Amino acid sequence: MASNKIRIRAKMKGAVAEIKSLMSHPMETGLRKDKKTGKKIPAHYITEVTCTHKGKTVLVANWGPAISKNPYLSFEFKGAAKGDKINISWVDNKGEKASADATIG
Amino acid sequence: MKRRTFLKGTLTGSMLGVAASAGLLAPRMVLAAWPKAAFGSKDVNGALTGLYNSTDTKMSNDVKIKAPDIAENGAVVPITISTSMKADSMSILITKNPNPLSCSYTLGDTTEGFVSCRVKMGKTSDLIAVVKSGGKLYSAKKTIKVTIGGCGG
Numbered sequence: 001m002a003s004n005k006i007r008i009r010a011k012m013k014g015a016v017a018e019i020k021s022l023m024s025h026p027m028e029t030g031l032r033k034d035k036k037t038g039k040k041i042p043a044h045y046i047t048e049v050t051c052t053h054k055g056k057t058v059l060v061a062n063w064g065p066a067i068s069k070n071p072y073l074s075f076e077f078k079g080a081a082k083g084d085k086i087n088i089s090w091v092d093n094k095g096e097k098a099s100a101d102a103t104i105g
Numbered sequence: 106m107k108r109r110t111f112l113k114g115t116l117t118g119s120m121l122g123v124a125a126s127a128g129l130l131a132p133r134m135v136l137a138a139w140p141k142a143a144f145g146s147k148d149v150n151g152a153l154t155g156l157y158n159s160t161d162t163k164m165s166n167d168v169k170i171k172a173p174d175i176a177e178n179g180a181v182v183p184i185t186i187s188t189s190m191k192a193d194s195m196s197i198l199i200t201k202n203p204n205p206l207s208c209s210y211t212l213g214d215t216t217e218g219f220v221s222c223r224v225k226m227g228k229t230s231d232l233i234a235v236v237k238s239g240g241k242l243y244s245a246k247k248t249i250k251v252t253i254g255g256c257g258g
Binding site: 016029031047048056057058059060061062063064065066067068069071072073074075076077078079 | 139140144180181182183185199202203204206207208209210211212213215216217219220221222223224225226
């Protein structure tokens, strides 16, 4: 089973689509020291998360290293319906990317 | 002679093409580059200037912060910021972190003023939520006590 980089729960809550997501990422601040070598572990964190629905951008999150490891993100938006697809993608400071789709239940 | 005219014509044509596509490419929600100056700022005012070009914030009861009074683990502090105003942007700043700006959200037209995430706090500090609505900045503040700091190192 491939490691799931982005887990999404998308549900209609009345007229609003409630999105909850959990992303797999070390979110290293660059301030932590490796206990063995004493050297600083380089900063490695998600810088931008984008959620789209029907081709429209619903949310853009600009993140810094102060977001916790394996980040959780929840938000809500109107104008969606059960069965609609959404996409959540992220890019980090090293240029790595991940993307996942989910259907609103 | 003919070649020069031909090349000149081609260049003009392609430049028009670039201009047209640039115009067409302007998305409704402009995806700005990652706000480096804001995230790199060591103080709240610097972060706000970098984000919104202003430090003029007004305390508002309509900017709500849901967060623990005491964070057991500074590495994972759950925060929810919300507002009933029509928000274009919401940001979270942690005053005593090395770089106060932790995150900033740009909301779409139909997106609710509600964001929930988890942040790292180095020590007991004020958490400031800033909401941009109608061209103005509104804020709320909450002190969160941290027993075990979350910045590591």
